[in-house]
Amino acid sequence: MDVQWSIIIDFIPQLLAGAQVTLYITVVGLIGGIIVGTVAGLMRAYGGMILNGVAFAYIEVIRGTPIVVQVMFIYFALPVLADLRIPGMTAAVLAIVINAGAYIAEIVRGSVLSIGRGLTEAGLALGLPRWKVVTHIVGPLAFRRLIPPLGNQCIVSLKDTSLFIVIGVGELTRTGQEIMAANFRAVEIWTAVAILYLVMTGTLSLILRMIEKRMRIL
Amino acid sequence: MSVVEFKNVSKHFDKLKVLDEVDLTIDRQEVVVLVGPSGSGKSTLLRCINGLEEITGGDLVVNGISVRGGHARLREIRQQAGMVFQQFNLFPQFTALENVAFGPRQVLGMNRRDSEARAMELLEKVGLSDKAHNAPSALSGGQQQRVAIARALAIRPKVMLFDEPTSALDPELKQEVLNVMRQLAEEGMTMIVVTHEMNFARSVGTRLIFMEHGKIAVDGDPREVINNPPNDRMKDFLRHVQ
Numbered sequence: 001m002d003v004q005w006s007i008i009i010d011f012i013p014q015l016l017a018g019a020q021v022t023l024y025i026t027v028v029g030l031i032g033g034i035i036v037g038t039v040a041g042l043m044r045a046y047g048g049m050i051l052n053g054v055a056f057a058y059i060e061v062i063r064g065t066p067i068v069v070q071v072m073f074i075y076f077a078l079p080v081l082a083d084l085r086i087p088g089m090t091a092a093v094l095a096i097v098i099n100a101g102a103y104i105a106e107i108v109r110g111s112v113l114s115i116g117r118g119l120t121e122a123g124l125a126l127g128l129p130r131w132k133v134v135t136h137i138v139g140p141l142a143f144r145r146l147i148p149p150l151g152n153q154c155i156v157s158l159k160d161t162s163l164f165i166v167i168g169v170g171e172l173t174r175t176g177q178e179i180m181a182a183n184f185r186a187v188e189i190w191t192a193v194a195i196l197y198l199v200m201t202g203t204l205s206l207i208l209r210m211i212e213k214r215m216r217i218l
Numbered sequence: 219m220s221v222v223e224f225k226n227v228s229k230h231f232d233k234l235k236v237l238d239e240v241d242l243t244i245d246r247q248e249v250v251v252l253v254g255p256s257g258s259g260k261s262t263l264l265r266c267i268n269g270l271e272e273i274t275g276g277d278l279v280v281n282g283i284s285v286r287g288g289h290a291r292l293r294e295i296r297q298q299a300g301m302v303f304q305q306f307n308l309f310p311q312f313t314a315l316e317n318v319a320f321g322p323r324q325v326l327g328m329n330r331r332d333s334e335a336r337a338m339e340l341l342e343k344v345g346l347s348d349k350a351h352n353a354p355s356a357l358s359g360g361q362q363q364r365v366a367i368a369r370a371l372a373i374r375p376k377v378m379l380f381d382e383p384t385s386a387l388d389p390e391l392k393q394e395v396l397n398v399m400r401q402l403a404e405e406g407m408t409m410i411v412v413t414h415e416m417n418f419a420r421s422v423g424t425r426l427i428f429m430e431h432g433k434i435a436v437d438g439d440p441r442e443v444i445n446n447p448p449n450d451r452m453k454d455f456l457r458h459v460q
Contacts, residue, residue: 140311
């Protein structure tokens with residue numbers, strides 16, 4: 001077996017550039033996903049029939065289809081359908097936004113509903129408007145319960161970016177694939193790629209652990 | 219002037235009729251004790267007063283404001299009707315003091331200092347000033363319920379609604395809550411109390427209402443109707459709770 005770990009060193013800059021793209025897609029995508037997910041989750045929890053129905057349909061469609069299909073649809077099908085040419089990077093970020101958004105919506109809904117009805121009633125009975133009950137009572141409590149599953153979703157989304165290899169976005173996995181195609185150093189390159197993913201997800205886990213510790217989870 | 223007036227009020231949950239054309243007028247300083255078997259509509263009757271349940275027929279007027287007048291009017295009613303729940307429902311992320319100060323601050327728009335001074339006054343009144351900075355989870359059930367009473371009083375309500383305030387408490391903790399309620403009644407607070415505490419009804423209540431199938435079956439002086447129940451169903455009921 002011919003394994004030369006030292007060759008990795010030559011490809012570190014290239015791999016780090018790929019990791020940077022991965023991080024960029026993840027961070028921007030998740031910021032969007034959290035916004036979309038919060039809105040959709042609140043629509044599910046508090047919306048009337050129409051808002052609830054719209055959010056429900058969105059969540060079911062996204063959760064029921066693979067993310068690879070979603071990003072292919074955005075990248076290859078939208079241009080045909082809407083004459084809309086979307087760059088690969090944008091398609092990748094968009095895919096994370098809508099995909100993570102659907103899962104985060106369910107997380108938000110679950111956390112909000114896990115806060116007992118009694119607390120909402122206590123707030124309303126004081127004469128608070130409903131939005132203030134959400135922002136001052138239910139929201140802060142739900143937020144603490146949201147952190148662990150939200151962290152989980154962040155890690156899943158980070159790893160999901162590797163699937164964007166199918167639309168040729170130069171993220172970490174794609175970068176590894178390109179290097180491998182040139183030198184066939186499968187063991188060394190895929191080990192290096194895996195370690196880079198581990199470093200990123202590990203850092204994310206650590207940050208989450210710290211947030212959880214700082215907030216008393218009620 | 220009446221504080222609460224039910225005019226032919228009905229309440230349906232889908233097909234189920236929980237309140238059946240109820241007429242009821244409650245005047246200032248009355249202490250009305252609502253009793254009845256489970257499912258008779260007594261909690262629903264109470265919760266209609268501050269709009270936690272929406273009435274489906276008739277009209278209900280609280281201090282001159284109809285519960286059917288929309289969100290803003292409903293919030294006015296809720297500021298005039300303090301509510302105490304069976305499960306206390308204290309906000310777990312706040313201390314006892316913050317729980318009581320929350321209403322004055324967020325509803326009445328008082329500043330932090332004034333709202334906390336008011337909260338401290340009320341905690342003293344319910345005998346819990348030494349627990350002001352404790353979290354609800356660090357308080358006994360009886361203490362939590364007394365904080366909840368202080369929280370409801372903090373928005374200066376004209377009427378207090380108690381929904382089985384001692385039902386979730388161990389027997390030895392009920393009394394401290396009932397004592398606070400007795401004190402409130404003596405100060406002239408108008409109170410509507412859903413409870414099974416017949417001793418409280420007898421000694422503090424000025425009026426007892428026995429509900430059955432969503433209707434008011436008996437309405438009279440507590441001592442009189444407890445000693446001589448005017449119908450068999452109530453006689454039966456009293457045997458079970460006493």
